[in-house]
Amino acid sequence: MSLTILFAASDANWAEYAAPLRTALAEAGIAASLTRDAAPETVDFIVYAPSSALQDFTPFTRCKAILSLWAGVERIVANPTLTQPLCRMVDPALTEGMVEWVVGHALRHHLGMDRHIVNPGHVWDPTCPPLARERPVAMLGMGELGTAAARALAALNFPVTGWSRSPKHIDGIPCLHGEDGLAKALSTAQIVVTLLPKTPQTENLLNARTLALLPQGAVILNPGRGALIDDDALLAALEQGHVGHATLDVFRLEPLPPDHPYWTHPRVTVTPHIAADTRAPSASRVIAENIRRGAAGEPLLNRVDRQRGY
Ligand SMILES: NC(=O)c1ccc[n+]([C@@H]2O[C@H](COP(=O)([O-])OP(=O)(O)OC[C@H]3O[C@@H](n4cnc5c(N)ncnc54)[C@H](OP(=O)(O)O)[C@@H]3O)[C@@H](O)[C@H]2O)c1
Secondary structure (H helix, E strand, O other), X not given: OOEEEEEEOOHHHHHHXXXXXXHHHHXXXXXXXXXXXXXXXXOOEEEEOOOOOOOOOOOOOOOOEEEEOOOOOOOOOOOOOOOOOEEOOOOHHHHHHHHHHHHHHHHHHHHXXXXXXXXXXXXXXXXXOOOHHHOOEEEEOXXXXXXXXXXXXXXXXXXXXXXXXXXXOEOOEOEEEHHHHHHHHHHHOOEEEEOOOOOOOOOOOEOHHHHOOOOOOEEEEEOOOHHHEOHHHHHHHHHOOOEEEEEEOOOOOOOOOOOOHHHHOOOEEEOOOOOOOOOHXXXXXXXXXXXXXXXXXXXXXXXXXXXXXX
């Protein structure tokens, strides 16, 4: 029997994904029609991105799962019409990209690269940076991406402390949870990386109170979500020099408006939500595997817990 798979995402997504998805489905031995238009009651799976016009999932009575092209699902998880299982994207290539972004930006600040890259006065300043082993890092969020980034930093000898909602045991990386755990992780962190989902519990997690827990001059890397940070509190902490630099990839409003103070702040680096992208060939294989599982009645991968919101 052939499955009907509705692709509900932007035109650009379709151009990128149509061929790799068809290849991945064929490789997984799945007979399917991949389409952008189908009668809702005939649809077996929906490949979805919030850029799609589809917002009402009620008529999709036969649909076994909504498979998100995005890792972050905050724009769909609270949709009241969604009763079907929702799976977020966990793409090995996306993880690879995130690890590279985090390690690259952590090393930039750790090594003080800016001093030598931008040195108009040709100042010969032979100050050596400390070793990574002397630069504590707090990784807020120890899921797919946070754990991979934490492991990569730990492999370079950064003393990484992880923080997550539930307790974790990871070799070589002490992990904390809860309010006290957050305070402990922040109190020594010279670099803080935020790889949390946006939920009501994580919104404004970095605020005036929690930023004040950081040692003077700490650096923040936020490739998670803009709403994790109270922007006014961060700008104030940067003004006071309490936070040394913030490298931000994600923002409450994207694209970041041209007049936003982050663009011109000398201690803020803006990257335009490029920390990690799903890559169509590998992401398509993940989707095909979930379609195979869903059709066979096997447990789906990367299911979102609607209650937790991620
Ligand atoms: N900038 C980009 O290009 C880009 C690309 C992809 C993803 N992202 C962002 O990265 C986020 C993380 O992705 P992921 O795949 O690593 O997600 P994930 O596997 O679901 O991991 C989320 C982590 O956050 C922790 N967490 C959630 N709520 C928490 C809370 N209230 N307090 C403490 N910890 C909490 C979870 O704790 P538990 O382990 O206890 O559940 C888990 O460790 C995504 O949600 C998305 O927003 C950004």
